[in-house]
Amino acid sequence: MRTGLLWISFITYLLCTAAGFAQEKTNTVDNWKYQDSLSNDKQYPKYYQKKIDDLNSLHQLYESELRTELKEYVEKVNKDLEKGKISADKAQELKRERAAQVAALITSHKKRIEAEKDFVVTEAEKGGSLSISTKGVEISLNGENLQREKKKFIKTQRGFSLSLGYNFLNGDNLGINDFSYPNNNYIAFGPSWLTQLDEKNHIRIRYGIEYQSHGLELNGNRIFTPNTDDTMVAPIGFSVEKAKFRQDQLMVPVHFEFGGTEKREYEDGRVRFTSDNSWKVGIGGFAGLNLSSRLKLKYEENGRDIKQTTINAFENNVFFYGLDAYIGKGNISFFGRMNLNDVFKSGSVDGQYVSFGIRFI
Numbered sequence: 001m002r003t004g005l006l007w008i009s010f011i012t013y014l015l016c017t018a019a020g021f022a023q024e025k026t027n028t029v030d031n032w033k034y035q036d037s038l039s040n041d042k043q044y045p046k047y048y049q050k051k052i053d054d055l056n057s058l059h060q061l062y063e064s065e066l067r068t069e070l071k072e073y074v075e076k077v078n079k080d081l082e083k084g085k086i087s088a089d090k091a092q093e094l095k096r097e098r099a100a101q102v103a104a105l106i107t108s109h110k111k112r113i114e115a116e117k118d119f120v121v122t123e124a125e126k127g128g129s130l131s132i133s134t135k136g137v138e139i140s141l142n143g144e145n146l147q148r149e150k151k152k153f154i155k156t157q158r159g160f161s162l163s164l165g166y167n168f169l170n171g172d173n174l175g176i177n178d179f180s181y182p183n184n185n186y187i188a189f190g191p192s193w194l195t196q197l198d199e200k201n202h203i204r205i206r207y208g209i210e211y212q213s214h215g216l217e218l219n220g221n222r223i224f225t226p227n228t229d230d231t232m233v234a235p236i237g238f239s240v241e242k243a244k245f246r247q248d249q250l251m252v253p254v255h256f257e258f259g260g261t262e263k264r265e266y267e268d269g270r271v272r273f274t275s276d277n278s279w280k281v282g283i284g285g286f287a288g289l290n291l292s293s294r295l296k297l298k299y300e301e302n303g304r305d306i307k308q309t310t311i312n313a314f315e316n317n318v319f320f321y322g323l324d325a326y327i328g329k330g331n332i333s334f335f336g337r338m339n340l341n342d343v344f345k346s347g348s349v350d351g352q353y354v355s356f357g358i359r360f361i
Helices: 002-016 048-081 088-126
Strands: 023-029 033-036 127-134 136-141 156-170 185-196 204-208 211-214 220-224 234-235 242-259 262-265 272-273 279-301 304-311 319-329 333-341 354-361
Touching: 048 088, 156 211, 220 242, 220 279, 242 319, 279 333, 319 354
Parallel strands: none
Antiparallel strands: 023 033, 127 136, 156 185, 156 354, 185 204, 185 211, 204 242, 211 242, 220 234, 242 279, 262 272, 279 304, 279 319, 319 333, 333 354
């Protein structure tokens, strides 16, 4: 046991390096508080000093974990020696090898931490800092530094759009009354961007990328016929619990948005516009690509529940386009969307999507 303690003491002596201990200092002129943990005794704003202290703590934890592992390893080797599993020379060799490995790991980690600290010190000495005193907040900038994060104007804002509603096909022989009211649904969502077009932000352009899904169910046990030269509306011939047609699509919507806005000017010079409490109107269009078409049937046959799905077996158009408009206040609006081209190819049933509902932006 005594031999183990001697080894630990010896290893600790090898691993110890000169380091300054952190002491809190106060500049009585401006009431700034610093943690002086640098060997050159320089003082840095608290923002950078915290980064340096965090790096010091990280290395201390790392070194402590390795020292503990080394201690446990030495104890294990000593037990093996006492039990006669290894010779004294072998025990010394094992302990020397592990000690050298630990020393190398700690030295390597120390160099990396010191390099990161040097980078922090360099940034601090450039003059870019954010410090807090009893007098308030002071921002000192050198070059671009924090200026990138605090631009005076931001013309384009990012967001997320979610649309929920009802849809149906409108055509020569199809209308809203041909579809199930509870089982027809529409959903669209995706990232969106809003770019300011005029100085007062009364005119904007909103655009994005959306995934949308149309869900349709004809009433009267009818379906859109799959696996035929032309997709038509036809009776199934038996009673079904569910006969739902769905198309999944990817599209790009673009709108010109008009409405009131509120201008906010901050003390640091930033200017921001917000329309959270203002009415807005959007007019535009969309175009996209059909990803898949499927028909899901659910019915009972001979006492068994049958589920059947037919995928991409319809004469539908791949590309689509249409018009879209919305009106609302803040982040909530009501929308109406209408396709200008037919869902199915020429010769098939005539019909264009009509969708409406509520949109969250």
